Amino acid sequence: MSETHLQNEAIHVDTERGNFSYPENYEFDAGVGLTEDTIKYISDVKNDDDWVREFRLKALEVFRKKPMPTNWADKDLENIDFDKIRYYLSKGQTPSRSWDEVPDDVKETFERLGIPEQERKFLAGVEAQFDSEAAYSRMKEDLEKEGVIFVGSTEGLAKYPEIFRPYFGKVIPTADNKFSALNSATFSGGSFIYVPKGVKLKQPLQAYFRINAENFGQFERTLIIADEGAEITYMEGCTAPKFETATLHSAVVELVALKNAKIQYITVQNWSSNVFNLVTKRGLADEGAEVKWIDCNIGSRLTMKYPGVVLKGKGARGEVLSIALANDGQHQDTGAKMMHLADNTTSNIISKSISIGKGRSTYRGQVHMPKHLKNCKNNTECDALLINTNSRTDTYPAITTRGQNNTVQHEASVSKVSAEQIFYMMQRGLSEGEAMSLAVNGFVNDLMKAFPMEYSVELKRLIDMEMEGSVG
Amino acid sequence: MNTLEVRNLTVSIEGETILKNFSLTIPKGEVHALMGPNGTGKSTLAKVMAGHEDYTVESGEVLLEGVNVLGKEPDEIAHAGLFLAFQYPLEIPGVSIANFIRAARAARLPEGEAINAVEFYKELYEKMDALKMDRKFTARSLNEGFSGGEKKRCEILQMSMLEPRLCVMDETDSGLDIDALKIVSDGVNLMRGPDRSFLVITHYQRLLDYIVPDVVHVMYDGQIIRSGDAELAKELESKGYDWIKEAHEAATAGV
Numbered sequence: 001m002s003e004t005h006l007q008n009e010a011i012h013v014d015t016e017r018g019n020f021s022y023p024e025n026y027e028f029d030a031g032v033g034l035t036e037d038t039i040k041y042i043s044d045v046k047n048d049d050d051w052v053r054e055f056r057l058k059a060l061e062v063f064r065k066k067p068m069p070t071n072w073a074d075k076d077l078e079n080i081d082f083d084k085i086r087y088y089l090s091k092g093q094t095p096s097r098s099w100d101e102v103p104d105d106v107k108e109t110f111e112r113l114g115i116p117e118q119e120r121k122f123l124a125g126v127e128a129q130f131d132s133e134a135a136y137s138r139m140k141e142d143l144e145k146e147g148v149i150f151v152g153s154t155e156g157l158a159k160y161p162e163i164f165r166p167y168f169g170k171v172i173p174t175a176d177n178k179f180s181a182l183n184s185a186t187f188s189g190g191s192f193i194y195v196p197k198g199v200k201l202k203q204p205l206q207a208y209f210r211i212n213a214e215n216f217g218q219f220e221r222t223l224i225i226a227d228e229g230a231e232i233t234y235m236e237g238c239t240a241p242k243f244e245t246a247t248l249h250s251a252v253v254e255l256v257a258l259k260n261a262k263i264q265y266i267t268v269q270n271w272s273s274n275v276f277n278l279v280t281k282r283g284l285a286d287e288g289a290e291v292k293w294i295d296c297n298i299g300s301r302l303t304m305k306y307p308g309v310v311l312k313g314k315g316a317r318g319e320v321l322s323i324a325l326a327n328d329g330q331h332q333d334t335g336a337k338m339m340h341l342a343d344n345t346t347s348n349i350i351s352k353s354i355s356i357g358k359g360r361s362t363y364r365g366q367v368h369m370p371k372h373l374k375n376c377k378n379n380t381e382c383d384a385l386l387i388n389t390n391s392r393t394d395t396y397p398a399i400t401t402r403g404q405n406n407t408v409q410h411e412a413s414v415s416k417v418s419a420e421q422i423f424y425m426m427q428r429g430l431s432e433g434e435a436m437s438l439a440v441n442g443f444v445n446d447l448m449k450a451f452p453m454e455y456s457v458e459l460k461r462l463i464d465m466e467m468e469g470s471v472g
Numbered sequence: 473m474n475t476l477e478v479r480n481l482t483v484s485i486e487g488e489t490i491l492k493n494f495s496l497t498i499p500k501g502e503v504h505a506l507m508g509p510n511g512t513g514k515s516t517l518a519k520v521m522a523g524h525e526d527y528t529v530e531s532g533e534v535l536l537e538g539v540n541v542l543g544k545e546p547d548e549i550a551h552a553g554l555f556l557a558f559q560y561p562l563e564i565p566g567v568s569i570a571n572f573i574r575a576a577r578a579a580r581l582p583e584g585e586a587i588n589a590v591e592f593y594k595e596l597y598e599k600m601d602a603l604k605m606d607r608k609f610t611a612r613s614l615n616e617g618f619s620g621g622e623k624k625r626c627e628i629l630q631m632s633m634l635e636p637r638l639c640v641m642d643e644t645d646s647g648l649d650i651d652a653l654k655i656v657s658d659g660v661n662l663m664r665g666p667d668r669s670f671l672v673i674t675h676y677q678r679l680l681d682y683i684v685p686d687v688v689h690v691m692y693d694g695q696i697i698r699s700g701d702a703e704l705a706k707e708l709e710s711k712g713y714d715w716i717k718e719a720h721e722a723a724t725a726g727v
């Protein structure tokens with residue numbers, strides 16, 4: 001219970017519920033390493049249109065040319081060996097619409113993760129991705145009748161190019177960064193969603209991303225379009241078993257909220273400590289539209305993720321609410337980007353990070369408000385909680401505001417859970433893990449109140465597991 | 473069986489000896505007051521008994537209902553029945569009083585058993601009413617932004633909810649005005665019973681007008697130098713600590 005004790009006992013990353021895997025048995029396997037042939041293999045099994053084939057091959061070139069962002073980011077990135085990764089693994093190309101038709105091992109995987117149960121309880125639709133492809137995908141029938149589209153990336157581009165192609169790769173261009181280029185070359189799976197004008201989904205759609213294979217790279221691609229006045233909440237969850245070797249997860253998520261539409265995108269990341277999680281997420285908000293990212297990062301070896309909103313239309317609103325928990329040996333490098341491009345746009349960023357043991361949290365924020373704009377507002381709040389002295393936290397807020405009628409507010413705080421606080425709670429009968437868990441839950445409590453209920457419950461469960469895991 | 477037996481306890485911190493061959497016995501159901509000047513080691517005793525790891529136990533034993541608790545984790549000692557009302561209660565931001573007490577209660581339940589929320593709140597509200605605490609308090613973050621008096625009341629609320637066998641109250645009276653002192657004392661008196669013992673640590677006699685002790689101990693320089701009944705506290709109040717210090721020094725010098 002002294003400082004050193006706290007450090008030594010710190011809470012390893014394992015969130016045991018996700019730590020299991022089934023023997024590999026894949027019908028489609030692109031092999032190890034990344035060449036033109038790998039890309040062609042992926043295009044062949046997917047039967048990509050020519051423009052998609054070209055898009056991928058061009059992206060591969062961009063990926064090769066782009067340097068790693070190690071000039072500013074974590075040097076650990078250099079430990080990713082792109083020649084040892086497997087870029088495509090799947091059991092089949094068409095997701096089942098009934099859990100009964102899903103292969104037993106895959107079905108069991110998702111049952112253990114509680115997905116079918118959640119679907120019954122509160123979801124409007126679910127897609128469950130196992131390595132490169134969705135094994136299950138289903139949406140409530142009434143939504144289909146209203147014209148809602150909820151499919152994988154391959155099907156979205158092949159069947160509905162008129163809807164998706166105009167926005168595909170436009171919010172996040174291939175060359176945005178090295179990992180968006182990698183994803184653009186290798187993407188598979190993810191969700192393509194279209195919500196027609198005025199349709200408001202009452203329940204969330206959910207995708208669950210599961211990595212099962214070792215040395216694997218998962219590159220899902222998501223594009224959500226909410227047409228004028230439409231509303232949608234999308235939740236994603238993810239887990240992977242704990243392998244000795246590094247696993248790569250590199251997604252691209254593009255959101256398009258047209259006039260007066262609302263998109264809420266919720267992530268519950270729960271990666272094992274061998275996963276490099278390098279994700280690019282950005283939303284476009286048209287006039288009067290709202291894009292809200294709720295992003296919770298637990299686990300992984302290194303996460304680099306800075307959800308952004310391009311506030312393109314007058315009166316658009318953008319929000320990023322994030323919680324990052326960096327345990328021993330982990331680095332959560334997260335933040336937010338707000339690009340104000342029109343008058344009367346507002347953005348809000350609340351970031352809470354928890355660093356434990358040798359865990360490290362970094363916040364990088366970027367708020368851009370050019371001179372000619374009027375009545376724009378940004379509020380940024382970054383709070384860090386340190387559980388023991390070795391933890392490290394850095395804040396790099398970059399706010400570029402010019403112009404007179406714009407306001408920017410920035411607050412940051414760093415607090416610690418002291419040994420005396422832990423002693424106090426243990427004196428009341430809580431174990432060390434329970435005490436830390438309570439302190440962490442208290443720290444994120446006010447932010448969690450803004451989250452949908454089901455999500456708060458899941459998050460609390462994950463935090464408890466993370467904190468109690470090894471101490472007990 | 474005695475609720476507490478501290479036998480020849482010697483404790484140091486950072487090379488300085490604080491408790492010096494300290495002994496104290498509290499039989500079941502009794503209320504003992506521990507008085508003494510500041511810096512004598514009263515809080516040190518309380519924290520060592522509760523399992524605080526900063527202190528080095530050089531020798532001795534602390535038996536709680538016959539079982540030595542030295543070397544046990546604070547939560548184990550809490551489960552064994554010791555409650556410490558802190559001299560300086562800690563703030564736990566974002567954790568409500570209700571959730572904290574509930575978690576503390578849940579930690580005492582056997583695996584798989586859950587708290588009945590309705591009964592829990594009923595009991596909590598009754599006990600808050602008795603301590604004249606506003607029910608709105610349940611939602612406030614534990615001790616965060618509380619006045620000194622509110623913190624102390626909150627300690628007593630926790631104590632009454634957790635039903636300890638031994639209540640160690642470290643200067644609960646400091647920070648309380650006379651009305652609050654009466655309310656808190658009433659709360660404590662309600663908890664008195666044949667199966668529960670109290671160690672009431674205080675600097676002043678005032679509290680002992682309301683919580684009348686069975687035995688009063690005077691502590692000085694890491695030891696108990698005199699014990700007596702409730703009258704001793706009054707004598708101390710009128711004559712001051714110097715009287716007892718001098719008497720003690722004269723006695724030890726003569727040896």
Ligand SMILES: Nc1ncnc2c1ncn2[C@@H]1O[C@H](COP(=O)(O)OP(=O)(O)O)[C@@H](O)[C@H]1O
Pocket residue numbers: 485486490508509510511512513514515516517526
């Ligand atoms: N954590 C600590 N580190 C160093 N010295 C301490 C610590 N705690 C207590 N002491 C010292 O021990 C002595 C007794 O303190 P304490 O037990 O708080 O006395 P009391 O409660 O009787 O006022 C004091 O001299 C104090 O400075």
Ligand SMILES: [Mg+2]
Pocket residue numbers: 514515516559642643
């Ligand atoms: Mg004291």
